[in-house]
Amino acid sequence: MQVTDIMSAPAVTVKTDATLYDAIAVMLEHSVGSAVVVDDWMVGIITRSDILRAAYAAGSELDSIPVTRGMSDDVVTTKPDTSVRHALELMKAHDIKKLPVVDDLDLVGVVTATDIAQHQPERVRELQNTIERRDDWTD
Template sequence: MQVAQVMSSPVVTVTLDATLREAVRSMLERRVGSVVVLDTGPISIVTRSDALWGTYQDGGSLADIAVTDVMSRDLVMTTEQTSITTALDTMKQHEVKKLPVRDGMELVGIITMTDIAEHHPEVVHEVRNRISRKGDWSD
């Protein structure tokens, strides 16, 4: 099975100049656990855990924190044609639970551990074994 059959689309995004408040609002309104940060294309991701960690470290208002202060530095992506097994291996290798999906340079979806678990409950145990939490703040 391929990523295209399991991924969620469209992806919830924010621009590079967004505040953490805008990112959190987008996540809450769309009931998702992350937003992809766009510049001329996808450049990063901000998760719920990033938002919590950033707020904790900064101690300030969400409106005063830039997404650039909390976003991941290296965006790991996959393609629609990638197999679910390869996507899981990529998640394990990079210690992430969400992979934006691209078609060329275009952002076309996102695949998460939740997507895989919902579509393939038989691999939930395998998924748990493949991905270790990076601490209490991973998401």
């Protein structure tokens, strides 16, 4: 099975000039736990946990905190024709649960541990056994 068979597409995105409030609004609208941050190209990814951490650290309202303050900018990506097993190995190696999927220079989707769990639950158990939880808020 390949990533293209199970990924969520299109990827949910927010622009670099968005706020944490904007990012949460987009995530709630699409019922997802992350958004890819884009400018002309993908520059980062932000999750619900990232938003909580950034809001706590800033101690201010979500609509006054730029999304770039909370995002991870060291994004690990995969390709649509990558096997699900290899995608899971990337997640394990980088201690992450979400992989943007790129085809040449185009962002075409996101594959998550949840996507894998729905299609190959035995693989997620492998991931859960290797990823250390950073805190109780990690998603």
